[in-house]
Every structure is written in C-alpha cells, then in structure tokens.
Amino acid sequence: MEDVITLDYGSGGGKTSKLISDLILPLINKDHEKTGALCDGAVLDILKGTGDGNQRLVFSTDSFVVDPRFFPGGDIGKLSVCGTVNDLAMMGAEPAYLSLSFIIEEGFSAEELKTIAMSIGRTAKEAGVRIVTGDTKVVDRGRGDGIYINTSGIGFVDSDLFPEGYSLKPENICAGDSVIVSGTVGDHGTAVMLARNPEFGMGGGEGSDMLLSDCAPLNREALALARGLGKDLRVMRDPTRGGLATALNEFVEDRQDVGIEILEKEIPISDTVRSICDILGLDPLYCACEGRLIAVVSGECEDRALSILKREPHGSGAAVIGHVTEKTPGRLVIRTVLGTGRIAVKLSGAQLPRIC
C-alpha cells in the first residue's frame, strides 16, 4: 500500500479492507485470523454470568484528540485504550470488549498509523481486552489533525461482586470516608504540555528526571479494590480532563451533607511536575492524569485499600490524601501546609486543551 493514507482508504471498498486487514488488524490483534476482521459489528458472548439474573453490563465511549500524538510515556493509541478501559474499570466492571474507530486526515503517514496500531494492540493485551469491531474514515487534508480515535467499551460487573444492586457512585460517600489516590497526580497533563512546547527545554530528555505520562490501564487496580473492599468501596474515578480537583468536586457538588477535605502535603506530586507547574503557573491538582485512580473508601478500610493498591503494578504510589467531612458540605477544601483551608472549585474552561 501507499506510504500515506489517501481519501480512497476511506471509501469502504477494497482499499479500506486492505488498510484494515494488512495494516491495522495484524498489529492490534495477533489472533485476528481467528477472531475475523473488524467487521461492522461483532457477535459476543456475555461473560461472567453466574446465572442469577443480576449481571450488569457497563458501556462507555471516548474520543481521543490529544496533541501531540506522541508524548513521553505514551501516544494516542495507548491513551485511547487506557481511557475507555479505565472508564469501565472505575464503575467496577471488568473491561471485555473495545470498538476502535479512526478518523484519519488525508496524507497521514502509514508508518505512523502502524506505530499507533501497535501501541493499541500492546495496551489492549496488557489490559486483557479484545478489540472486536471497528471503523475507518478518511477526511480531506486540512479537515482533521492527523488522526482522531474513538474507542467504546463493554465491561461486565460480576454479579457477586456487589450484591443487592449496589453500584459504585458518589451518592455512597459518607462522612468519615477516606480519599485515596493511586499515585502522583498531574504527570500526564504536564508531560503532554511539555511535548507540545519543546521550546521550554524541560522534560523530554533522557535520565531520571524525565517526566513521563502516567497513562496506564487501571483495571487490575480497580478490580482488586472492588473485590477486596465490597461495599466499603464507595466510588472510583480516573481524574482525566480537569484533574484531581475537578473529579473530587464532582463527587460532592450535589451534596448538602458532606464535602471533602484533602491535605496538600499528602497529595503525591513529583518534584518535576511541581517545578514545571510552578514555572508555568499551572496547578497540578487540575492537570490530567491518565493512569491514576481516586477511590473513596470507608475510613476503617483505608489501610487495607492502600495495601491492595500497592500490590498492583500501577498502584505503588498510593496514598490517603484526605477525608469526607460534614464540615464543608458540597465543597472540596484543600488544607494547606500552613493549616489554612482554600476552596477548590471545578475547572471551568480549559487549562490545557486537547490533553486526551
């Protein structure tokens, strides 16, 4: 095939088939001979049924427009798998199936598409999800930005994981609960921002100080928490666009009875992220993460939750950062190292557009 993607590859005819069968499929799905092509639709088994009729399905979608497409620690392909896998996992579901849809700009490099497809395949394998259906569109030059990717995902909630209709949601949060984050915050947003602005001369270099995006699939971490804590796990969220502060706000914004107080000194932030944010006037609490989860758990379980997370590959930096309190209903308050409290509102506009 050609070195660049032309409009013909979006025709739905022979060239589209060739692009999918020759370039994309072998890279994302090693056993594609067995699973068949990424057809218009896939017939799937409903997994994990224990036959008690209470099984639940979780469905999620995300489009990815990150700029630049490659950044330290990840790329748009890895991100597009992690983003949807994590959305499913945050709801207590085991991610099972992904769809994959490309909007490619005419003239896009076939080599780069291969690299992205490989990254998608590798990440799907790590997360244990199967890409089962797909679509490819090509738009004329100047009407896109290289490549945009949509993934949608289906996961299943084990019917014995949360019995009696319990599901993870902010309404479960009670006073006295603990707020846990699985690792340092703001790495992804800051890494993308540096990749976008190489003239800052920070990050991007080799060595121990190199800042990497945290981009990672969190289904192992999330399921371990759900299995280990049951109803003591109240809610989980991956703080992507809008960061930690926006996600925590969303947990309590509709509550008249409780708010969240977090302790500034307990929030894990890498020195690199902290100094870059200082210089650029960004607040790391609003910078996107793509491989971190926030969990609210019952106060008695915080140690157990921490030790569960620390056993998993992407949870080694887990920390308790605060508590749910009746003192500040509906609010997120950040208690500074000086002991003062400041209200942290939701992000309104864009701190950093096209971060995912």
Place this chain on the structure above:
Amino acid sequence: MEDVITLDYGSGGGKTSKLISDLILPLINKDHEKTGALCDGAVLDILKGTGDGNQRLVFSTDSFVVDPRFFPGGDIGKLSVCGTVNDLAMMGAEPAYLSLSFIIEEGFSAEELKTIAMSIGRTAKEAGVRIVTGDTKVVDRGRGDGIYINTSGIGFVDSDLFPEGYSLKPENICAGDSVIVSGTVGDHGTAVMLARNPEFGMGGGEGSDMLLSDCAPLNREALALARGLGKDLRVMRDPTRGGLATALNEFVEDRQDVGIEILEKEIPISDTVRSICDILGLDPLYCACEGRLIAVVSGECEDRALSILKREPHGSGAAVIGHVTEKTPGRLVIRTVLGTGRIAVKLSGAQLPRIC
C-alpha cells in the same frame, strides 16, 4: 452559553458539563432527568434474557464525517443514529443502547449543534434505542470540519430467534437463494453529492422530483425478516459506502462454490437517481444507501420475505433483484437488459468521499 463552541467546552470541567446538560441532553433524551447525565459510562441491564445461557450481544461502532452535514432527507445526526442501529440490526440484533461522542471544531455554532442533537434524539426515538453514555471533545479551528460524530451500539439477539448457535453470515448463502433489496438504491449517495455541489442545480429544490437521502433506521424491517424467516434468512447488509455492488461482492468474494447474479432491470433505482448518475458518470450500484437493506433468503421464501418487508415503514419498495448461482463462483454478475452479463467488482477507491 455562548453562540459558538470554544475550546473551553472541551475542557472536561464546568463548561463541558454545561454544554452536555443544558444543550445536548434535553434534546437527545427527553427523560434525561431520570436516566442521569451522559456520564463516562453507563450501567445497563442485559435485555431479552430468556435464561437459557445462549443470549448474544452485538457490538458495533461507526464514525460519521459526512460532508455536508445537512442534506435533503437527513443530517449528520440522523445518519449517526441510523448507521449504528442498522449495523446492529443487520446482524439480527435488537438495538438497545447507543453511545454518542462528538469531536467539535472550535467556533462551531451552538444553534447548529442543537439542531443536530434534536435530530439525534428524534431518530433514536424512532429506532427505539437509548443513548446512554457520551463524550465531547473540542479541537482547535482548522483541525476538524464543524462536527464529527461517533456512535457505538449494543444490541441483543433473542436467544430463541436463531436457535442452535445459528447466526446471520455470508457463509450461510446457498445456490438457489434469492437476493432482495428493501427499496431504491443510490438515493443517499446521490443526494449528498448534489447537496455538496449545488452548482449542478439538480435536486435540493422543492417539488416531487426532489431527491431525498434514504437515511432511516431499519431495525423494524430487519427484525421482522429475522422473526418471520428464521434460518431461511441467510444474511443481511446495509449497503452504505461502496453501495449495493460492493456489499454483494463481499457476500461471495471468498466462495469457491457460488456467486450472485442480479438482473439489471429488477434493481429499483429512481428516475432521478438514474438521470443524475447518467449525467455525472456515477454508477448507482456503487452509490451509498443509508436506509436500505439487502437480504439473502432461501428461494422458497422470497415471496414471504417481500411481503414481510412491504408491511414495514421502510420496506415498501422491496424487490427480488437476483439469485445465488453456481455458475459464477466468487463473482457478482449483472445481467443487463440485453441479456449480457458483466462482472461487477468491489469498489476499490472512493467514488464519493465522506458520504457518511
């Protein structure tokens, strides 16, 4: 909110919430107060279970980049619901849930977004599907083309519809089967092409000759066929990009034993489409449909299939157009009105880019 969509609306923060809750949700989903916002994911019931463990789920995805966004008979919103609903329906599934993801170009008109959201809501209602999860991204001006939409869909195959593991697929096709199309072909492709080139001065005007896209949800028609024919229904397909000829080719391209012969004079093509295609040198058999289905059914059942289709809202123009034959294995042959046969191959490149 502002009259145009700015990058802030893609931030994931307060403005994104506002866009979704104030503009999009009320228009696509009248009972959104009950179903909650289009969150990162939706927890769903698995429908139609009869408890025998053979229930199957169908999953499909499509991105829509049609140019122009509004065309006689439809718009990108209607198309984005129909496209995914039809992919599910062609596999014998009852479409149940859709995801909805927007990639909006900075500066896009909020009013136009409303119109599109309304169209999505109306079409979802007609098709009987629920939009349950969504995502909105905004890209900088010049990096998109107004709006691109992805929908993914979940449908369920009734476990008593096709017992014993039977599923609709091209491999089911046998010699002697009949090929049926549910109505005139090429209307969508031709209508979009005219809308894109108003200088041709054809179509787009008021009156009886106005050419409309056939864009429509086909789940009623498809399910009626599946319920009425059982295993006598071999395979269905909606001939979108690449049109009728490409879809029929895909049915038999891997077969050593059978091919398809269609009779040119039996193919329903409107006079308007025929004359426009004549003038412009297009072949209507390769023009996209977005509201037509092709069904291959056992020869004995062709009359029953026709009468089933004709009872449904989008099947009144159904016709038998040809048969499966051992004479031309692996090939689609079109028998002309003069009695000669010509081999019609798959579309290779783009006859008309960005048709859906």
